[in-house]
Amino acid sequence: MTFQEFNFNEQLLEGVLSMGYTNATPIQEMAIPVILNGDDLIACAQTGTGKTASYLLPVLNFICNTHKHQTTALVLAPTRELAQQIDQQVEGLAYFTGISSQAVFGGGDGMAYEQQRRGIQNNVNIIIATPGRLIAHLTSGVLKFNDVTHLVLDEADRMLDMGFYDDIMRIVGYLPKKRQTLLFSATMPGRIRTLAKNILNDPKQINIAISQPAAGIDQQIYRVHDQQKTPLLRMLLKDANYASSIIFASRKEIVKSLYKELKHAHIDAAAFHSDLQQGEREEILLRFKNKKLPVIIGTDALSRGIDVEGIDLVVNYDVPGDPEDYVHRIGRTARAATTGTAITFVNDRDLKKLKSIEQLIDKPINEKDLPEELKGIEQVREERPHGGPRHDSKRRPNRYKGNKPRPAAN
Incomplete structure (x- = not known):
């Protein structure tokens, strides 16, 4: 299926094609129509399948067609690196649309925090955030989510692994109850189902090659x-x-x-x-x-x-x-x-x-x-202080092996 077949906004499609996108991946082909239809979604797909574009494109299309000039979409991600990468992908896909975005994450200096605050106050269309730093902006009162129509949780399983469940639920409390919620995860353990039950409304479900490495x-x-x-x-x-x-x-x-x-x-x-x-x-x-x-x-x-x-x-x-x-x-x-x-x-x-x-x-x-030259490297064992064997020692191998007695101490 080609991206022209999704009938995206012309300016959005121009950005998609300029980035070299031609044919949709399986997760994109299945998820994009569901999201365009306005349904909540649980999508399980392995890394490297194109899942980021599968939720960004329909969200960007919605913003293009409604001419929103406020914060319309919130994307939650587990790490600053992922948040930045999503922000960069928004910038590329939305290049010809005028849609704005802001990555919000911790770990930077005061200047980074101030830049994030200014972006929020300018009502960027999409905020991509790690939960902890987002809560800091919410509690400061500078951030309002009254107009958010789309919530995306990317790599939701990783966020739960990192202990963000309570933060996610706290953030959801700031959002309008009437919204479209999209949950993307590489795995689908029971706690993901629990989270989905609490924040999604009658979601559609998509599973793409769960836990299977790419064939290549x-x-x-x-x-x-x-x-x-x-x-x-x-x-x-x-x-x-x-x-x-x-x-x-x-x-x-x-x-x-x-x-x-x-x-x-x-x-x-x-x-x-x-x-x-x-x-x-x-x-x-x-x-x-x-x-x-x-x-x-x-x-x-x-x-x-x-x-x-x-x-x-x-x-x-x-x-x-x-x-x-x-x-x-x-x-x-x-x-x-x-x-x-x-x-x-x-x-x-x-x-x-x-x-x-x-x-x-x-x-x-x-x-x-x-390789033959590595087979002669001897395994070294060293006693831990409390008696357990240590396998990662870098001390020299014992030169006295077999039946050869160790020299007596003087």
């Missing part, structure tokens, strides 16, 4: 122990022809450590984590998006906060604890019908996690042979 992803695993992970990562990044790569680790401490390791190996990379200033985070994402930075390292917060096409490689340095997070991570590659590679490092402790992932995606993941 070449999924691979390497069986490793912890001391083999970083050397393997260096080999993958140096030896293979990957122009754009994302490395996911479980904690920001590992992210920082990997950054130092790759920098020492003369691999151009950047660490993306919460200790960075907002400006630093934005600069990293911009460089990565513009293909000026080949490697970015981050935690799961990055998996839902980045929308970049043309990513060749995703590496799971650590297996995620939740199988759904695996799908989100590898969904950063093979977007928009392209292809990509997703490699996961699996140690003995992660075998149960791997099994859960394979059950979720309903197929085994191809295991690759470890």
Whole structure:
């Protein structure tokens, strides 16, 4: 189905076509008519399927046709990065319409807060916000939602994971009861159903390939122990022809450590984590998006906060604890019908996690042979202070193995 077939406002369609949009993705083809018809909607679709445009386009079309000059739509997002990306997409799609938008999020300086406040006071058409910062503006009295006709919750499951349920319900209390509410989520756990029941009115439902990675992803695993992970990562990044790569680790401490390791190996990379200033985070994402930075390292917060096409490689340095997070991570590659590679490092402790992932995606993941030069790297174990084994030590391997006795102490 082409975008001309939706009968969008001419100025909006001009913006859509100028961005290179021609044929609608399945989620767009199914969701846009429902939203244009005015129905509430629950839509479940994996990352990289075009869901942002599937709700933005009908909302923009409504604003175009009603000539609204006040805040008409509110989009809630879990992270500042996603809020900014949605705002940028509004700017591109609505370029010829004169529709205005404002991203509202925390983490910036006083100047950023003041800029957001001015945008709100100027009655921008669309506000894209993280829940916490939005509540700050609501309680200050500067923000009024009397004219809002559309509420969108993007990545609602992630917002609930981050503990935003009470904030969402508080925000909904400021909105007119008569409105169109759209809930988009990559997963559909029971708490999402509860939220939907409380804020939606007789919603239509759409499910698109729930929890299934895109067909264009070449999924691979390497069986490793912890001391083999970083050397393997260096080999993958140096030896293979990957122009754009994302490395996911479980904690920001590992992210920082990997950054130092790759920098020492003369691999151009950047660490993306919460200790960075907002400006630093934005600069990293911009460089990565513009293909000026080949490697970015981050935690799961990055998996839902980045929308970049043309990513060749995703590496799971650590297996995620939740199988759904695996799908989100590898969904950063093979977007928009392209292809990509997703490699996961699996140690003995992660075998149960791997099994859960394979059950979720309903197929085994191809295991690759470890390069010969890495097989000689010995696994190191170190006793924790309280007796538990430690697997991530960097101390030297024990040179005295087998039956050879350790020299007696003097």
